Amino acid sequence: MAEPSRGLQISRRGWLLASLLAPLFPARGADAPIVTFDGDNLHVSSLGVHFLRGKSLNRLKEGSTVEYVAAISLFRDQFVTLLKRTEAHFLVSYDVLGTGDVFAVSTPGPPPRKAMNLSLSATETWCLENVEISAAGIARDRQFWLQLELRAQPPKLSPVLGPEGISVDLIEVLTPGADERQTFRAGPLRLADLVRTPRKGRAG
Amino acid sequence: MKYALPGCLLLASLLFAGPQDGDRNVNARYTVETVIVSGKGWTTNLQSQTTNKISTGLLHQLTAIIGQKLNPDALDTLAANLKKELNARQVTHRLVPGEAPEQVRVEFDVRPARASLGMNVNQLLYNSKQGWSGSGEAAVTVQQHIFAIGLVSNGDWLPERFSGIVARYEDKSLGTDRLSFKFEAESVRSQWNQATESALAANPQEAPALYRARLRFQPTATVVLAKPLTLTVGARIERFEDQSPAAEFEGANAAIVSLHYHQTIESPGNQQEVDADCSLHAATRVLNSDYVYAMRSAGFRYLFRSGKHIVTDNAWAGFISGQAPLSDRFVLGNTYYLRGWNKFEIDPLGGNRAVHNSVEYHYGPFQAFYDVGAVWDESQPIVARHSVGLGVRESVFSLAVAIPMRSGHVEPIFIMGILP
Numbered sequence: 001m002a003e004p005s006r007g008l009q010i011s012r013r014g015w016l017l018a019s020l021l022a023p024l025f026p027a028r029g030a031d032a033p034i035v036t037f038d039g040d041n042l043h044v045s046s047l048g049v050h051f052l053r054g055k056s057l058n059r060l061k062e063g064s065t066v067e068y069v070a071a072i073s074l075f076r077d078q079f080v081t082l083l084k085r086t087e088a089h090f091l092v093s094y095d096v097l098g099t100g101d102v103f104a105v106s107t108p109g110p111p112p113r114k115a116m117n118l119s120l121s122a123t124e125t126w127c128l129e130n131v132e133i134s135a136a137g138i139a140r141d142r143q144f145w146l147q148l149e150l151r152a153q154p155p156k157l158s159p160v161l162g163p164e165g166i167s168v169d170l171i172e173v174l175t176p177g178a179d180e181r182q183t184f185r186a187g188p189l190r191l192a193d194l195v196r197t198p199r200k201g202r203a204g
Numbered sequence: 205m206k207y208a209l210p211g212c213l214l215l216a217s218l219l220f221a222g223p224q225d226g227d228r229n230v231n232a233r234y235t236v237e238t239v240i241v242s243g244k245g246w247t248t249n250l251q252s253q254t255t256n257k258i259s260t261g262l263l264h265q266l267t268a269i270i271g272q273k274l275n276p277d278a279l280d281t282l283a284a285n286l287k288k289e290l291n292a293r294q295v296t297h298r299l300v301p302g303e304a305p306e307q308v309r310v311e312f313d314v315r316p317a318r319a320s321l322g323m324n325v326n327q328l329l330y331n332s333k334q335g336w337s338g339s340g341e342a343a344v345t346v347q348q349h350i351f352a353i354g355l356v357s358n359g360d361w362l363p364e365r366f367s368g369i370v371a372r373y374e375d376k377s378l379g380t381d382r383l384s385f386k387f388e389a390e391s392v393r394s395q396w397n398q399a400t401e402s403a404l405a406a407n408p409q410e411a412p413a414l415y416r417a418r419l420r421f422q423p424t425a426t427v428v429l430a431k432p433l434t435l436t437v438g439a440r441i442e443r444f445e446d447q448s449p450a451a452e453f454e455g456a457n458a459a460i461v462s463l464h465y466h467q468t469i470e471s472p473g474n475q476q477e478v479d480a481d482c483s484l485h486a487a488t489r490v491l492n493s494d495y496v497y498a499m500r501s502a503g504f505r506y507l508f509r510s511g512k513h514i515v516t517d518n519a520w521a522g523f524i525s526g527q528a529p530l531s532d533r534f535v536l537g538n539t540y541y542l543r544g545w546n547k548f549e550i551d552p553l554g555g556n557r558a559v560h561n562s563v564e565y566h567y568g569p570f571q572a573f574y575d576v577g578a579v580w581d582e583s584q585p586i587v588a589r590h591s592v593g594l595g596v597r598e599s600v601f602s603l604a605v606a607i608p609m610r611s612g613h614v615e616p617i618f619i620m621g622i623l624p
Contacts (some may be wrong), residue, residue, distance in 0.1 A: 024531075052517070060300030062296070062297070062299065062612045063231050063276065063279075063297075063298055063299030063308070064229075064279075064280075064297075065228055065229040065276055065277075091229075093228070093229040093230045094230070094231075095231065095232060096231055096234075096299045096301060096308060097234060097301055097306070097308065098230075099230075102230075102456075103230075104229075104230035106228055116230060118574065155280070156280055158284075165324055165325050165326040165327060165600055165622055165624050166324065166325040166328075166600070166622060167288070167323070167324045167325075168320050168323045168324075169319040169320060169322050170320060170322060170323060170342075171320055171321050186578075
């Protein structure tokens with residue numbers, strides 16, 4: 001009978017230390033998106049990236065249109081020196097009479113594109129398939145870092161024009177609703193190491 | 205004139221800024237079955253019920269979407285209007301399935317405010333004869349209480365240009381919704397046009413002396429006698445600092461009584477509004493007033509709206525007995541009365557008799573108007589003057605060209621800005 005390995009045993013003090021330090025080290029693996037390269041542009045896979053949630057999802061389910069912004073930034077070094085950045089806007093709505101979760105999404109363009117009858121995850125995938133950043137000017141063997149930022153635009157402020165003139169609600173202006181923002185980071189990356197995907201037309 | 209072109213461009217950009225595309229929300233294909241507004245302890249289904257918590261104008265906007273294809277962007281505007289009118293902390297809206305297929309119910313949820321802080325620009329206008337006028341304030345609202353303090357500079361409304369500080373306190377529900385209280389205070393410096401100074405020098409008996417500053421306090425209480433008839437009673441205590449080197453002070457202390465009636469009549473396809481008021485300001489020695497006078501005025505306004513067409517008639521008359529301070533004398537030839545005429549040409553000291561009528565026609569943002577009026581003193585002959593004008597008005601933004609109808613040289617007056 002083999003003797004239990006003492007090397008795998010963790011003391012009670014070790015468990016305590018680990019449980020105290022755990023919140024300081026979020027699961028970085030889940031935050032790192034999968035980046036692909038189609039020969040011209042970089043794409044971010046929707047695998048593990050979820051942004052239709054929280055208050056913005058509640059607003060969608062109440063029938064409002066919610067604008068989401070997806071921004072991809074490339075950095076020369078570890079998220080300090082920006083190389084390039086691109087941003088895409090998506091208008092998402094939820095069919096309140098639909099059976100199950102049925103979403104619609106559109107981009108203002110150009111060119112304007114839209115898709116309907118999508119599930120929640122299909123909507124997230126559609127959005128990420130429609131945001132890309134050119135890899136032109138980046139050598140195949142050069143290291144770079146990528147950041148994907150997703151945020152839901154907060155509801156519009158009240159209009160300032162009224163029958164008695166122009167009015168601004170300072171409390172509303174000074175305490176805007178927190179925009180829901182998520183950041184995903186990947187790197188260091190090299191074009192030569194990335195999964196190659198075929199060049200394709202945009203979804204829509 | 206130099207402000208006319210930028211003003212046109214600003215107004216045009218506001219007029220032709222198109223609405224957001226309704227297609228961007230998948231629910232835009234559904235029809236609105238009904239609108240339900242809910243607050244703390246109350247709910248109104250506007251398809252079958254009405255409520256006195258919301259003004260007629262806003263009710264009209266809310267019910268107008270019933271039976272129409274849903275415009276999600278319009279819901280944001282309606283929620284904002286409800287928030288403003290009900291002084292709510294937040295108004296949210298949501299869509300829920302209606303009873304009939306392809307129909308949705310719109311539900312507004314009103315959450316009452318504990319307190320709010322706002323900045324208001326009540327007026328900002330340019331008149332090519334009188335120059336700029338403006339007023340703005342910062343207001344704190346705590347439940348039914350409003351505290352506001354602001355600045356004003358106005359060269360349009362009175363014979364003088366007055367600039368200074370204004371403040372007010374309002375309690376919109378003094379124990380009961382039928383009774384409200386307001387206290388207004390104003391401390392301003394006065395500047396006089398040369399035409400006014402010359403007219404007074406030539407005829408010192410016609411009006412009292414010029415002053416360099418005014419301080420006014422005005423508490424009033426308004427009671428709803430029988431909806432829609434209200435009675436306002438109060439007092440006005442005003443002190444004038446004379447322009448003389450000795451800087452003497454004179455007081456004008458008056459009791460105020462006014463009646464106001466407002467009725468809206470809705471019928472299929474059109475809307476009518478009737479608005480009437482009459483008021484009396486009586487300043488007597490009993491109130492320790494140096495000026496002794498009584499000012500009576502009455503006004504009547506009628507509005508007919510059908511689709512984009514709006515016709516209004518606005519009649520008003522005033523009569524002063526005794527000698528009122530210059531700030532209480534009637535002025536025509538400004539941005540509201542006898543537009544197109546210059547008040548300093550008509551009567552630089554104002555008059556103690558005045559009558560005015562204005563007819564306006566609006567089609568969408570475009571407007572045309574015809575004003576007729578006269579201002580005079582009891583010893584003077586009555587001279588009726590006329591003017592016509594064209595313009596555009598969108599929300600509170602207005603741009604108009606007014607032309608006095610007279611023989612000889614005609615000089616139009618441009619009026620633009622924010623007019624409540």
